[in-house]
Every structure is written in C-alpha cells, then in structure tokens.
Amino acid sequence: MGNYFQPEIETASREQILAWQNERLVKQVQHVWDNVPYYRKKMEEKGLTPADIQGVDDLKKLPFLTKDDLREAYPYGLLGKPLSDCVRIQSTSGTTGKRVVAFYTQHDIDLWEDCCARAIVAAGGTKDDVCHVSYGYGLFTGGPGLNGGSHKVGCLTLPVSSGNTERQLQFMTDLGSTILCCTPSYAAYLAESIHERGLRDQIKLKAGIFGAEAWSEKMREDIQNSLGIKAYDIYGLTETSGPGVSFECEEQTGMHINEDHFIAEIIDPETGEVLPEGSKGELVFTAITKEAFPLLRYRTRDICVLTRKPCSCGRTHVKMSKPMGRSDDMLIIKGVNVFPSQIEQVLLEQGYPANYQIVVDRVNHSDTLEVMVEMTPENFSDSLAKVTSMEKKLVDALKAMLGIYAKVRLVAPKTIARSEGKAVRIIDKRKI
Amino acid sequence: MVYQISVFLENRAGQFAEITTTLADNGIDMRAISVAETADYGILRLIVDNAEKATSILMQHGYLLSMTPVLVVAVSDEPGGIAPVLATVAEGNIDIEYMYSLFTHAEGKAYIVFRVNETEKFVSLLATHGITPTTAEELGIH
Numbered sequence: 001m002g003n004y005f006q007p008e009i010e011t012a013s014r015e016q017i018l019a020w021q022n023e024r025l026v027k028q029v030q031h032v033w034d035n036v037p038y039y040r041k042k043m044e045e046k047g048l049t050p051a052d053i054q055g056v057d058d059l060k061k062l063p064f065l066t067k068d069d070l071r072e073a074y075p076y077g078l079l080g081k082p083l084s085d086c087v088r089i090q091s092t093s094g095t096t097g098k099r100v101v102a103f104y105t106q107h108d109i110d111l112w113e114d115c116c117a118r119a120i121v122a123a124g125g126t127k128d129d130v131c132h133v134s135y136g137y138g139l140f141t142g143g144p145g146l147n148g149g150s151h152k153v154g155c156l157t158l159p160v161s162s163g164n165t166e167r168q169l170q171f172m173t174d175l176g177s178t179i180l181c182c183t184p185s186y187a188a189y190l191a192e193s194i195h196e197r198g199l200r201d202q203i204k205l206k207a208g209i210f211g212a213e214a215w216s217e218k219m220r221e222d223i224q225n226s227l228g229i230k231a232y233d234i235y236g237l238t239e240t241s242g243p244g245v246s247f248e249c250e251e252q253t254g255m256h257i258n259e260d261h262f263i264a265e266i267i268d269p270e271t272g273e274v275l276p277e278g279s280k281g282e283l284v285f286t287a288i289t290k291e292a293f294p295l296l297r298y299r300t301r302d303i304c305v306l307t308r309k310p311c312s313c314g315r316t317h318v319k320m321s322k323p324m325g326r327s328d329d330m331l332i333i334k335g336v337n338v339f340p341s342q343i344e345q346v347l348l349e350q351g352y353p354a355n356y357q358i359v360v361d362r363v364n365h366s367d368t369l370e371v372m373v374e375m376t377p378e379n380f381s382d383s384l385a386k387v388t389s390m391e392k393k394l395v396d397a398l399k400a401m402l403g404i405y406a407k408v409r410l411v412a413p414k415t416i417a418r419s420e421g422k423a424v425r426i427i428d429k430r431k432i
Numbered sequence: 433m434v435y436q437i438s439v440f441l442e443n444r445a446g447q448f449a450e451i452t453t454t455l456a457d458n459g460i461d462m463r464a465i466s467v468a469e470t471a472d473y474g475i476l477r478l479i480v481d482n483a484e485k486a487t488s489i490l491m492q493h494g495y496l497l498s499m500t501p502v503l504v505v506a507v508s509d510e511p512g513g514i515a516p517v518l519a520t521v522a523e524g525n526i527d528i529e530y531m532y533s534l535f536t537h538a539e540g541k542a543y544i545v546f547r548v549n550e551t552e553k554f555v556s557l558l559a560t561h562g563i564t565p566t567t568a569e570e571l572g573i574h
Contacts, residue, residue, distance in 0.1 A: 410472065
C-alpha cells in the first residue's frame, strides 16, 4: 500500500468520486454560464442551458474548447472571476505568437498545490525530505507547482530552478537533496554530470518526479540505474493548472488523474465522439473545481489511453498512459511547445522560402532541433561574413519566437523535397 | 574589371567535384579557386575564362551563385613581390574582405585577387604608387 497526501480523496470509492464529479460539474457549468460569456455563447449555439447538464453523463453535450479558443479569448475572455479575486498568472512555455495565459485565485493555487503534493507523497515524499526543484520558475508552471506541493508536504524545499549545473550539484551534495523535480532530459543530464564528477556516493537522492516532456521506459531505466532512484512521471498543462493533473504511484504503470478536480474523457480527434474506456484517443479535461480559469472540455491534443483497472497502490482514480502522440502538429522539444507554423512565420519574416524541414532528435537524452532552410539569391553573397550574419539573425529570430535554440542548416535551393499534397515538414527521430 | 563567380556550397561530399566536372565538360577554364567555409556550408569563389557562359551553365544546373567585381593586381613573382600592394592597403586603412591568387604566372608576374571594402580608394592609392589593376583582357578572359 502506498502513501497518500489526502487518503480519503485518493482512495475514495468510485461511487464517491462520481458523486463529487456530478455535484461539482453542475455547479461549475452554472459558474461558467454566469461568468464566462465566451463559453456561454458556445453553449447557446448548441441550444444548451445549465439545466441540460445534470451530471457527468451529460458532459458529452458540452462544446469543446481548444487552444485556438484560448488564443481568440486572450487574455481575459475565459476568465471566470474578477481580476481582483485572482492572485497569479502563469503562461505556456516559450512561445510568443501562441502564448496562452492562465489565471488563478488563491483557491485555485491551493488545489493545484494539493495535486502536486499528492504526486510528491506518491513518490515517497515526507516532511523529512529535501525536495530539490530544478524546473524553471517564472511563467512556466513546473517550478511554482512543485514548489507549492513541496511546501504542502512539508519538505525542505530547494527552489534551485533550472540551469547552472555546478550549483545544482553543489546544493544536491551539500544540502542532501532526496527528491529531484525536473524534466527527464535535465535529470539525465544531471545524472551524467554527477558521474563525470565522481559524486555518485555523495548524493542522497531517492526519487525523482519528472515531467513536461515525453520520455521512454528506456530513459526511465537509465535514469533510475544511473542515480539509484525511482523515477516518477507527472503530467499537466498550464491550461488545466500545471503539473499534477495526474501523477505516477509506485506501480509506475500510468498516471492517476486527480478526478476530484478534473474529469477526463477520451475522444476521437476526428469526430469528437467520446470513446469507451481503454480506447486510444485524444485526452479532454474538464476542470470542475477551478474558479479563475474554469475550462470545460478542453482538448489537450495529447493522444493516450485511460484505464480503471484497480491499482496496487490503493488509489482509485483513473490512470492515463503516457501521451503517445499528438492530434495536431505541435512538437514538445525540451519541454517547450513548438508549432511548425511559428518556424514558418520566422522564415517568411526573414526572407527565406517557407519550404523547410524540421529535424528533431534526442542526443544523450537531450532534445535537439534543426531547421533546414533553403538559401536564396537575396540572402546569398560572396562574403562569408554577410552570409553567417544572416544565418545568425535567423537563429536569433527563431530563438525569440520559440524560446529554445534551433540549429539552422542552410541548404541549396530546391533541395528540400517538394512533396505532392501534404509536405513532410517534420522528421522526428526521437525514439520515445 | 574582373568578375568573380561565388557559388553556394552545401556541406555534401562530391559537390565540389560536380561543379568542376560540369565546367570542364563545357570547356570552361578555371583561373582561380578559393573556398571560404563554415562547418555547415561554404562559398566557392571562381575566376574563369568565360564568366558569362560559366554562370549560365551553373545556373542551369541549379546552383545558387552571385557575380562580384574584384580587383586583380599583378605583382612580381619573387619573394616580397606582394609587399608594395599590402603597404598600400595599410596606408589607406583599407579592409581586405578576402584575397587569393590566380594560377597564372606570366612574364615574372603573379596575380592576386582582392575584394576590399573601398575599391575606388584602393585603385586611386595604387595609382599613386604606379600600380594599375590588371584587366580581364590582359588575362585573356571575359
């Protein structure tokens, strides 16, 4: 049997969870109807009123929300509370053209931190642990989320944030970090650095909570063996609060979704039809307790499977598989959301043809992004200095747009295949 | 004025050979070659006997190129022969973007190709030292 942060909730009976969901959904739909005109209009277009939603069985009647809605409604269109009641804004990682902002009341922060606390306790965390948070702090939800969860558990929290590996390792050894929270690729990098410096005997880590990007079972094994820890997956997105929407228990066979706060559905991404348990499809979340940013039926675009098979940890909440792909063309590179359309926009602005190819790979457990771009007569010159400065300008513009470094590879004109029909823009070589 | 052809080179094995073979097949004589490169791509700079013909052939083969006027200066083919020219460059505080030499040696002369930031100033300074840039006709090219 596992450890729980909120045992009465985490091991509640299915009937109890369903009762909470029914009651909270009805209340939430009324809240949205009263306070979010953007969504009310969507309901009205379908001829719905709050009276049509009597419980979870009626959820499928409600319209979906997508990232496009969030962009259209930016910044305040989906706000469910007056700004004076909000205490925090977080934003999606890295992007400028496609930024999404989410709002939180103190109540919303509390429930988000509860979710993260559940994840930390499930990973074996107690008040005697030193929780080393190497997720980025700031607009990105990773750092603040786990930081808050760690406080709730009562761990000694080390808000190291990302980067500065020397400092990470110094604190890890000097202050005896026992739980590491970061992206899996950064964990792999830290593991490598620890071995390079011969610090393996000086670290006290016992567990890691790694999320915000896709990682394979092989990568899990590597990290676990390298650091002598248990590595737990955690899932979430800014739109639904941040990390902690679901998390792994010691069984490590999927992530329990915090169903007292979020109702999960799996739909056919083409038709929008709800699929039965065990089907592979797009994950949709309805936040039933959040006040400030109460998204109903938000399409995550992540493809996964839900299962209600009883779990040996004793938790009764539904489990989701690791995301197996996307139903749109979004790439997650180094934990950052990247859309090919953003790269296209930069190329056009910089005077390059929109015929390009993106090559994503994973080298030493770290993602790499390469953009192959065709050279043009206008950008070409006899002077190497001029050509390299054009190239650097492009690299800088991509960095500004994407938030991460993209290597540019200039190729001769007309060498990137023009395919008939849908162009092959993305070559993802990562084996995840 | 002598024209240089600059060709964009991808970092791909055999590309250089393809270009020289294409030119040879069409009877183009290369008079000078220089390559500037980064790890990923390069710029091939060529002086040929018939720039117009070479350009049209390379373009037909899909190469990306540009034409650049450059200065060719004849120097004595002996130790220190280039010194007076470089002294002029220093005197005028002129920036050399790049330079290389022609294969041709004739009548005790070697030929250096210059690409500088201030061409006119360079030419008039050379004149004060009694040096006149070599013309395409003198090199037997066009």
